[in-house]
Amino acid sequence: MSPVPSMRGAKRRSNPASGLGAAGLLRFARNDGVALLAAIFLAAPAFAQSALPPARYAYAQIEDPRLEAEARALMETLRCLVCQGQSIADSDADMAGDMRALVRERIAAGETPEAIRAWLVDRYGAWVSYRPPVEPLTWPLWAAPVLLVALGLFLARGRFRRKAR
Amino acid sequence: MKRLFLWLPLAVFVAFIVTVAIGLRKPADSPIRSRMIGKPMPDFALEAAVPGHPPLSAANLRSGKPRLVNVFASWCVPCKAEAPQLMALRHRGIPIDGVAIRDRSEDVARFLADWGDPFERIGADPASRVQFALGSSGVPETFVVDGKGVIRHQHIGDIRPEHVPEILAAYEAAK
Numbered sequence: 001m002s003p004v005p006s007m008r009g010a011k012r013r014s015n016p017a018s019g020l021g022a023a024g025l026l027r028f029a030r031n032d033g034v035a036l037l038a039a040i041f042l043a044a045p046a047f048a049q050s051a052l053p054p055a056r057y058a059y060a061q062i063e064d065p066r067l068e069a070e071a072r073a074l075m076e077t078l079r080c081l082v083c084q085g086q087s088i089a090d091s092d093a094d095m096a097g098d099m100r101a102l103v104r105e106r107i108a109a110g111e112t113p114e115a116i117r118a119w120l121v122d123r124y125g126a127w128v129s130y131r132p133p134v135e136p137l138t139w140p141l142w143a144a145p146v147l148l149v150a151l152g153l154f155l156a157r158g159r160f161r162r163k164a165r
Numbered sequence: 166m167k168r169l170f171l172w173l174p175l176a177v178f179v180a181f182i183v184t185v186a187i188g189l190r191k192p193a194d195s196p197i198r199s200r201m202i203g204k205p206m207p208d209f210a211l212e213a214a215v216p217g218h219p220p221l222s223a224a225n226l227r228s229g230k231p232r233l234v235n236v237f238a239s240w241c242v243p244c245k246a247e248a249p250q251l252m253a254l255r256h257r258g259i260p261i262d263g264v265a266i267r268d269r270s271e272d273v274a275r276f277l278a279d280w281g282d283p284f285e286r287i288g289a290d291p292a293s294r295v296q297f298a299l300g301s302s303g304v305p306e307t308f309v310v311d312g313k314g315v316i317r318h319q320h321i322g323d324i325r326p327e328h329v330p331e332i333l334a335a336y337e338a339a340k
Contacts, residue, residue, distance in 0.1 A: 050240050050267035055292040081197060081302035094267055095303070098293035123300035124197055 050094050057104035058097030064108075071104045074113040077130040078103070078120065087130060196321045199300030199308075206314045207298040211288025214265040215273045221262050221288030227314035231339035233261040233332070234308040235284070236296055238268050239276035241304040247323035248280040254329065255283035259336055263287040264295055266304050307332065311339040 062068040075089035080096040088096040088103070106116050120128045132138045201207070210222035226232060235251060237244040255261055263284040265273050273287065290296055299308065299316070309318035309332070318335035320328065 050238065051269055051272060052267045052291060084195075095293060098267070099297070101292055102294065102297060120297070123200055123297065124302065125200055127197060 054094070054097045055101035057101040057108075059100075062104050062108050067107050068104075070113055071100075071107040074107070074116060075100055075103055078117070079128050079130055081124065081128070197300075197302040198321070199302075199316070199319050201300040201316050202319055204316060206310055206316060207295075209288075209295045209298060211264065211290055211295060214263070214268065214287040214289035215270050215277065218263075218284060218287040221264065221286040223314060225262065225286055226310045227312070228260075229312040230260065231309060231311045231317070231336055233259060233336070234264060234299075234310055235261055236264045236266060236299070236301050236304055236306040236308070238266040238304045239272040240268070241266075243323035244276075244305045245280050247305055247325070248283075250324040250326060250329055251283040252281045254324075254332065257333070259333075260285050264290050266290050266293055266296055309335045309339050 062071060072089065076087050078088045078099065080086045080088050080091040080093060080099070082093050082095050083091045086096070088099045103116055107113065117129055117131075126133055132141060134142060206223045206226050208223045210224075211220055213220040226234065233251075233254065251261060261283045263286070265287055268289065268291070270289070273289075277284070288295065299306075301308075301319075303321070305323050307320040307324060308316055311317050317339040318332075320332060320335075324332060
């Protein structure tokens with residue numbers, strides 16, 4: 001996904017191309033490719049984004065590859081707050097960049113990934129983590145695969161029995 | 166009974182399709198409430214975002230009197246939309262401090278000149294650190310902090326005229 005502004009209502013407000021639809025865009029391109037290019041470049045300033053350069057560790061790795069691997073694994077399981085549905089490792093939103101910088105700085109400072117996850121969960125709830133905790137609310141989630149496998153075995157057992165007879 | 170059982174996979178399949186279709190038509194974009202409400206303001210000390218406004222630290226929010234903390238940015242369009250409401254709250258005598266997210270001093274100064282300046286203190290949060298510590302997930306957001314520095318209320322999104330009574334009520338409740 002292209003840079004998404006970390007701004008409320010931005011999805012609805014500041015993307016002039018979104019109303020066009022894929023078919024419209026194709027027709028548009030056939031009619032005049034230059035106009036399409038112009039539209040893309042004119043659309044860019046409409047994305048409200050900070051003029052500030054990204055934080056140091058937003059796009060730079062930690063020097064120690066072992067720590068970077070740890071940070072990377074954590075970033076892939078943390079949800080971006082503004083582009084819900086993407087991990088902060090996948091998102092180009094400014095806010096995701098700041099979250100990556102936060103994760104890398106804390107890992108580089110010796111904090112464990114689970115402590116950083118807990119810090120974020122304290123503030124945003126379990127929602128911010130892509131790894132659901134084991135708690136009464138999520139028991140069905142964890143139990144479902146076990147139950148389905150058990151059901152499958154039970155059905156298979158019935159089949160084999162019938163064949164053997 | 167067995168006949169009915171045969172339809173079960175189809176029923177599950179249809180239920181699945183309906184769930185997905187509803188999800189596609191109305192993507193989940195739910196506001197994320199901060200879990201910090203009722204907890205003390207996390208410790209922070211920000212530098213001044215613009216000359217002419219003092220810097221902001223957590224200690225400034227333990228002032229004995231409730232205050233509003235507005236998380237904003239000059240690059241954020243809804244922040245412009247809520248500016249008149251913040252001014253109105255300011256004119257009612259409610260102290261408001263600002264946290265400028267990922268912003269440059271000159272841009273904040275221009276934003277205040279263009280859209281009004283309801284702020285006492287403004288701290289610069291260039292890497293969103295205070296925003297994360299507050300459990301805030303975007304701009305604008307407004308927190309009501311009581312006199313002891315405990316977060317009492319969070320308003321997500323721009324304050325529209327119809328939201329002002331709710332902010333006033335939260336402010337009164339924090340007294």
